[in-house]
Amino acid sequence: xxxHPNRRTLLKLAGAGAAALTLPRAAGAQSADELTIAYNVNxxxxxxxxxxxxxxxxxxxxxxxxxxxxxxxxxxxxxxPGLLTEWGWNDDKTKVHMTVRDGVKWHDGSPxxxxxVVWSLERAxxxxxxxxxxxxxxxxxNFKIDGNKIIADVLxxxxxxxxxxAFLTGYVLPKAYYEKVGAAGFEEKPVGTGPYMVxxxxxxxxxxxxxxxxxxxxxxxxETVTIKFVTDATSRVAEVESGNSDVTLEIxxxxxxxxxxxxxxxxxxxxxxxxxxxxxDIDPMLDKNVRFAAVHSxxxxxxVKRLLxxxxxxxxxxxxxxxxxxxxxxxxxxxxxASVKALAESGYSPEKPVKFKIQTTRGFKPxxxxxxxxxxxxxxxxxxxxxxxxxxxxxxxxxxxxDQLAPAAFYNWGNAVGDPxxxxxxxxxxxxxxxxxxxxxxxxxxxxxxxxxxxxKRIQGWKDVSRFIAENNLVIPLMQYAQPIVHREGIxxxxxxxxxxxxxxxxxx
Amino acid sequence: MQFARVACLxxxxxxxxxxxxxxIVFIVVRVVPGNPIAMMLPPGATDADIERLKALYGLDKSIxxxxxxxxxxxxxxxxxxxxxxxxxxxxxxxxxxxxTLELSIMALVMAVLLGGTLAVLGTRLRRTxxxxxxxxxxxxxxxxPDFLWxxxxxxxxxxxxxxxxxxxxxxxxxxxxxxxxxxxFESILRLRFDLTRDLIGHMFMPALALALPxxxxxxxxxxxxxKETVNLDYAVLARTKGxxxxxxxxxxxxxxxxxxxxxxxxxxxxxxxxxxxxxxxLFSYEGLGNMAIDAVINRDLPLIQGIVILFALLFTLVNxxxxxxYAFLNPRLRHA
Numbered sequence: 001x002x003x004h005p006n007r008r009t010l011l012k013l014a015g016a017g018a019a020a021l022t023l024p025r026a027a028g029a030q031s032a033d034e035l036t037i038a039y040n041v042n043x044x045x046x047x048x049x050x051x052x053x054x055x056x057x058x059x060x061x062x063x064x065x066x067x068x069x070x071x072x073x074x075x076x077x078x079x080x081p082g083l084l085t086e087w088g089w090n091d092d093k094t095k096v097h098m099t100v101r102d103g104v105k106w107h108d109g110s111p112x113x114x115x116x117v118v119w120s121l122e123r124a125x126x127x128x129x130x131x132x133x134x135x136x137x138x139x140x141x142n143f144k145i146d147g148n149k150i151i152a153d154v155l156x157x158x159x160x161x162x163x164x165x166a167f168l169t170g171y172v173l174p175k176a177y178y179e180k181v182g183a184a185g186f187e188e189k190p191v192g193t194g195p196y197m198v199x200x201x202x203x204x205x206x207x208x209x210x211x212x213x214x215x216x217x218x219x220x221x222x223e224t225v226t227i228k229f230v231t232d233a234t235s236r237v238a239e240v241e242s243g244n245s246d247v248t249l250e251i252x253x254x255x256x257x258x259x260x261x262x263x264x265x266x267x268x269x270x271x272x273x274x275x276x277x278x279x280x281d282i283d284p285m286l287d288k289n290v291r292f293a294a295v296h297s298x299x300x301x302x303x304v305k306r307l308l309x310x311x312x313x314x315x316x317x318x319x320x321x322x323x324x325x326x327x328x329x330x331x332x333x334x335x336x337x338a339s340v341k342a343l344a345e346s347g348y349s350p351e352k353p354v355k356f357k358i359q360t361t362r363g364f365k366p367x368x369x370x371x372x373x374x375x376x377x378x379x380x381x382x383x384x385x386x387x388x389x390x391x392x393x394x395x396x397x398x399x400x401x402x403d404q405l406a407p408a409a410f411y412n413w414g415n416a417v418g419d420p421x422x423x424x425x426x427x428x429x430x431x432x433x434x435x436x437x438x439x440x441x442x443x444x445x446x447x448x449x450x451x452x453x454x455x456x457k458r459i460q461g462w463k464d465v466s467r468f469i470a471e472n473n474l475v476i477p478l479m480q481y482a483q484p485i486v487h488r489e490g491i492x493x494x495x496x497x498x499x500x501x502x503x504x505x506x507x508x509x
Numbered sequence: 510m511q512f513a514r515v516a517c518l519x520x521x522x523x524x525x526x527x528x529x530x531x532x533i534v535f536i537v538v539r540v541v542p543g544n545p546i547a548m549m550l551p552p553g554a555t556d557a558d559i560e561r562l563k564a565l566y567g568l569d570k571s572i573x574x575x576x577x578x579x580x581x582x583x584x585x586x587x588x589x590x591x592x593x594x595x596x597x598x599x600x601x602x603x604x605x606x607x608x609t610l611e612l613s614i615m616a617l618v619m620a621v622l623l624g625g626t627l628a629v630l631g632t633r634l635r636r637t638x639x640x641x642x643x644x645x646x647x648x649x650x651x652x653x654p655d656f657l658w659x660x661x662x663x664x665x666x667x668x669x670x671x672x673x674x675x676x677x678x679x680x681x682x683x684x685x686x687x688x689x690x691x692x693x694f695e696s697i698l699r700l701r702f703d704l705t706r707d708l709i710g711h712m713f714m715p716a717l718a719l720a721l722p723x724x725x726x727x728x729x730x731x732x733x734x735x736k737e738t739v740n741l742d743y744a745v746l747a748r749t750k751g752x753x754x755x756x757x758x759x760x761x762x763x764x765x766x767x768x769x770x771x772x773x774x775x776x777x778x779x780x781x782x783x784x785x786x787x788x789x790x791l792f793s794y795e796g797l798g799n800m801a802i803d804a805v806i807n808r809d810l811p812l813i814q815g816i817v818i819l820f821a822l823l824f825t826l827v828n829x830x831x832x833x834x835y836a837f838l839n840p841r842l843r844h845a
Contacts, residue, residue: 034682042803044593052549052593052807130565132549135558187596203594204605204803205795206681226681230793231802235676238663242671394543394808401547401559433547433554 033223035491035506038230038245042204046190047173047183049123050130054169057414061500062227065209066107067192068172070098070117070165075505077272077322077418077497079163083117083172083193087162093154093453096140096161100148105214106174107197114150118143119175121152133169136161157451159458160419167417195220195504204229209503220504227503240264240486247487249501253309253366256484266486268311271499272416273483274320275312275365276427277358277375277476278400278409280436284354285407289346290384291473293339294408295332297382298375304479307367307374311482317466318413318424320480322497325420325462330470332477336382343383353385357406359399362390365412365481372410401433409436412481416498420462421450428469437474519832523825530821531583531814535576538810544568545592545808566592568810579814588818589811593803598815602797606819607690608678609789609796613782615693615712616719620781621774623720624727631728632735632758643728650725655784659718659791666714674711676793683707715792719784723777730773734766741765768838775831779824 039062045053048063072082086099104112123129124137131137139161142153154161164170177191190198195217196209209225228245230236237255239245241264251259253268260266284290300314319326340349348354358376362369369390376386389406391399399405415423429446430438445465452458469475485501487493494505546562554562563569567578579589588598631643653661667675679685679692683704687695693712696704738744739762747761748754786798793799797816804812 036681038676044591044803044807045595047595051595052545055549127561132554132562135554183595187594200681202678202681202795203601204799205677205679205793208681224682228676228681228793230676231799232791232793234660235663235791235793238667238675242668242675244667244671244675392543394548394806397547397550398543401550431555433550433559 032508034226035222035224035247035503036226036228036245037501037503038236038239038248039227039501040231040233040236040248040250042229042231043201043207046187046198046201048171049120049169049173051132055132057168057416057499060168060416060498061496061502062207063171064194064500065196065225065227065503066190066194066198068104068194069170070120070172071162071170073166073416073496073498075494075496077416079166082166083112084165087165089154093157095154096152098150098152100150101216102148104193104216106177106193107191107212108174108177110174110176112172112174112193114145114148116172116175118145118150120172123173124169131169133164133167136164137169157453159450159452159455160417160421163417163419163422167422196225199224215504217504221507222503225503240488243488246491247485247493247501247506249483249485251484251486253311253484256311256486257309259486263489264486265489266484267493267495268482268484269495270313270320270480270497271483271495272320272322272418272497273365273412273414273481273499274315274318274423275368275371275410275412275478275481276315276318277478278405278411278427278436279473279475280403280405280407280409281438282407284356287346287354288472289342290348290354292342293348293382293384294379295473295476296335296342297339297378297384298476298478299334299378300478301334303371303374307371308479308482311484312479313482314479315477317470318427318475318477319420319462319466320415320418323415323418323420323423325424325459325466327463327466330463330467332470332473339382348383350381350383353380353383355385355387356408357389358386358408358410359389359391359396359406360410361393361396364393368410368412371478400436403436403438405436408476414499416500420459420465424462424466424469425449428465428475439474442468442474516833519829523822523829526825527818527821531580531818532576534814534817535579536572538808538813539572539575543808545810548808579811588815591804591812592809593807593812594809598811601800601812602815602819604690605795605797605800607692608794609782609785609798611691611693612712612716612719612785612789612794612796613778615709616716616723616781617774617778619716619720620723620727624724625731627724627728628731628735629758629763631732632739632762633755635736643732647725647729650721651729653722655718655722656787656791658721659715659788662714662718663791672710673713675714676711678708678711678795679704680707680711711792711794715785715788715794718788718791719781723774723781726777727770727774731766731770734769735762738762738766768835771838772831772835775827775835778831779827782820782823782827 041058043059043062045051048054048067053059069082070084072080074080083101084098085101089096100114100117106112121137121140124131125134127134136158139156139158140152141155144151174191178186195212195215197212198207199210200208206226206228211220211223213219230239233251236248237251240248256266256268279285279291304312304314316332317330358372360368360372372388376388379386413423413427426432426434428437429435430443445468449458449461452461483499485493485495490509492507492509496502546568591598591601627643631640634640663675666673689695693708696708735758739758744757744761747757785796786801789796789798790802801816804816
C-alpha cells in the first residue's frame with residue numbers, strides 16, 4: 001500500500017529548500033570608513049569610575065575609546081600627557097600641581113575645563129560615589145583652580161597617585177553633563193572627550209562609535225567603528241574568518257597560528273598579564289625545602305613552548321620587563337637535582353612525596369588547567385604529589401580575600417600601569433586582601449615603601465623585595481602572557497602592552 | 510465555571526511555585542562560593558573598604574533580612590539594581606525577554622515544521638530505506654546537543670558558506686525604527702521586510718541549533734503515533750474509499766496522532782528555552798540567556814534572581830498554555 005515519492009516530488013522539495021536559503025550573503029565587506037571589531041567581553045556599564053566595571057581590566061579598551069584618562073599610556077606602557085599636559089609634586093610632596101589641556105571639547109560640543117578634572121577627582125574620592133579605587137583618590141583634597149592650572153593638597157602621600165591617573169577609574173567625566181542627566185542619563189547617552197563618540201549601544205550586542213572630529217590626538221582613521229561583543233572564542237574566530245569582523249583578539253593560540261597562516265594578518269605580543277601560583281603560608285608550604293622544590297622544579301620554558309606555542313615569556317619575579325621595578329639579575333633557575341635534594345632534606349622523595357592541594361581555574365586563561373596538570377607532572381618527578389582542585393574565578397577571589405586558598409593556587413595578575421605596588425606589592429603584602437603570604441619579615445620590608453618619597457629609593461626597595469621573595473620562594477611566577485590579535489589585510493593594528501585593543505590605534509595599512 | 514476554577518487554581522500554584530523559586534534562588538546564590546564583593550575588591554582594599562562595599566550593596570545583613578527586604582521591594586515591583594550594570598533589574602530582564610521569546614518561538618516553529626515533516630515523510634515512506642534514513646537522522650538530531658549543532662552551523666553557514674550572520678541579533682549599522690524590543694514581530698507589522706530578512710539572517714542559526722534536537726524528538730514520537738493511527742479502522746476506510754495515502758495521513762491520522770506530541774512539545778519547549786542560555790552565548794545573541802551567563806560570572810546576585818524568576822514564570826506559563834491547549838484540542842476533555 002505504501003506509495004513512493006516520484007522524482008517530481010523530490011525536485012519540488014529540493015527547490016523549496018533552496019528557496020528557503022536564498023537569504024542574502026551575510027554582510028561581511030563594508031565601506032573603507034568602517035571597522036568592525038569582535039570584542040571578547042560585554043560592556044556592562046558606561047561609567048568607568050564606579051562599580052565592578054571600574055576595576056575590570058578587560059573593558060578598559062572600550063572606556064579609553066570613548067573617555068580620556070587624566071594621563072595616558074603609550075603602547076609600551078610609558079606615560080604621556082592625556083587630559084593633563086603636566087603634573088607633579090611640590091618639593092616636600094605636600095601638594096600636587098596639574099595643568100589641564102586647552103581646546104578640548106566634550107562629545108556634546110561643550111568645552112572641557114579644569115572644573116571637570118577637579119569634579120572627577122573629588123567625585124572619585126567620595127565614599128558615596130562607589131568608586132572602587134576611592135582609597136587612592138581620597139588622598140587629594142582642597143583643590144584650587146587658576147585657569148587651566150590646578151593645585152591640591154596631598155592629604156596622605158601616595159607615590160603612585162599619578163600612575164593611578166592612567167589606571168583603573170582614572171577617567172575624566174563631564175561635570176555639567178553628568179549633573180544634568182544623572183547616572184541613568186549618562187548610561188543612556190555617555191559623553192566623553194575620547195577619540196570616538198557613542199552613536200548607538202545595544203546592551204550585550206554591540207556599540208557603534210563615530211569618530212570624534214575634534215579629538216586632540218587627531219581624528220581617527222575610521223569614521224565608524226562597531227564593537228561587537230562576541231564572548232565565545234569560537235565565534236570570534238568565525239567572525240574574523242568569515243569577514244564579518246575586521247579584527248578580533250583573545251583567541252586560542254592554535255587558531256591564531258592557523259588564521260595567520262592563511263589570508264589574515266596578526267600580532268601576538270606580550271601584554272602586562274602574568275600567570276603565577278600563589279603560595280599560602282600554611283602547611284606544608286611553611287617548609288622552605290618544599291617551597292624551593294615547588295618553585296625550582298617547574299620548567300617554564302617548556303610550558304611556554306609546548307602549551308602556549310611559544311607565545312609568552314617565562315618570568316622569575318612578578319615584574320615583567322615593562323614594569324618599573326623589573327630586575328633582570330634576579331633568576332629562579334629550573335633545577336630538578338637541587339629540588340630533589342631540598343625535598344630529601346625534609347624527608348620527601350618521589351617514593352614518599354609531600355602532598356598538598358593546588359587550585360586552578362579551567363578555561364579562564366589560555367591552557368590554565370593544562371598548565372597545572374603539566375606542573376603537577378613535573379612536581380611528581382621530584383617528590384611532590386599535588387591534587388588539583390578546579391574552581392571558578394569567583395571562588396578564587398572569595399578564598400583569596402578570606403586568606404583561605406590552598407597551599408598553591410594558580411592565578412593571573414594584570415598590572416597595566418607597571419608599578420611594583422600594583423603587582424608585587426598587593427600580591428605579596430600580607431594585610432592586602434589579595435595576598436595570602438603573611439610572613440612578617442616581608443611585611444616589614446614592604447611597609448616603608450608605601451610612603452617612600454624618593455622614587456629611585458622606592459623602586460630599588462621593590463627590587464629588593466622581589467629578590468627576597470625569589471630567594472625565599474614565596475610565590476611561583478610562571479610567565480608573561482601574549483595576546484593574539486587577528487585582522488584582515490589592509491589594516492594595521494598597534495598592540496598595547498596593557499592588553500587593551502584601542503580602535504584609534506588601528507590604521508589603514 | 511469549571512474552567513475558571515481550574516484556571517484560578519493553576520494561577521495560585523504558579524504563584525506558590527514562583528515564591529518557592531525565589532526563596533531557593535535567593536539562598537543558593539548567596540551560599541555558593543564566590544561573592545560579588547570579593548570580585549570587585551581593588552588592590553590594597555582594607556577591611557573597612559570591604560565592609561563599606563558590603564553595606565553599599567546591602568550584603569552586610571543576614572540572609573533572612575536580605576530576603577525580607579528584597580521580597581518587600583519585589584511586591585512593589587522593585588527587583589533591585591544590578592551590581593554590574595547599575596540598572597534596575599526589572600527593566601534589564603524585560604528588555605531582553607522579547608529577544609529570547611522571538612528566538613524560542615522561531616526555534617519552536619522550525620522544530621514543529623521540521624519534526625512534523627519528517628514524521629509525515631517517515632510514515633509515508635514506511636518500510637523503505639528512506640524511513641531508515643529518517644530514523645538515523647532523528648537519532649543524530651537527538652544525540653547531538655544544541656550547542657554542538659550551533660558550532661557545526663557556524664562552520665557550515667557562517668564560515669564555509671557564509672549565508673547567515675554568526676553573531677548578534679541585527680546588523681549594527683542598520684538604523685532601527687522599533688519602539689519595542691520585539692524586533693522581528695515589529696518589523697513585520699511595519700512592513701519593513703528588509704529588517705525582517707536581516708533579523709532572520711541573525712536568528713536562523715541559533716534557532717536551528719535549538720530546533721534540531723526538539724525536531725528529532727517530535728519526528729520520532731509523531732511518526733510512532735502516526736504509524737499506529739494509519740492502521741485504525743477510519744484510516745483503512747478512507748484508504749478503501751480511494752483517498753491517496755498522503756491525504757489519509759494528513760487528514761485522517763494526523764489530527765488524532767498529534768495530541769501526545771503536543772504535550773511533549775510543551776514540556777520540551779521549556780527545555781528549549783533553557784537551552785537558549787548556551788546557544789545565545791555562542792551566537793552572541795542579546796537575550797536573557799546571554800545576560801544570565803554574565804550575571805553568574807560576575808555574581809550579580811539581583812540580576813541572577815530576576816532572570817531565574819522570569820525563566821520560572823515562563824516555564825509555568827508555557828505549561829499552563831499547554832494544559833489549556835490540550836484541553837481545548839482533546840474532545841474527551843473538552844466535553845467532560
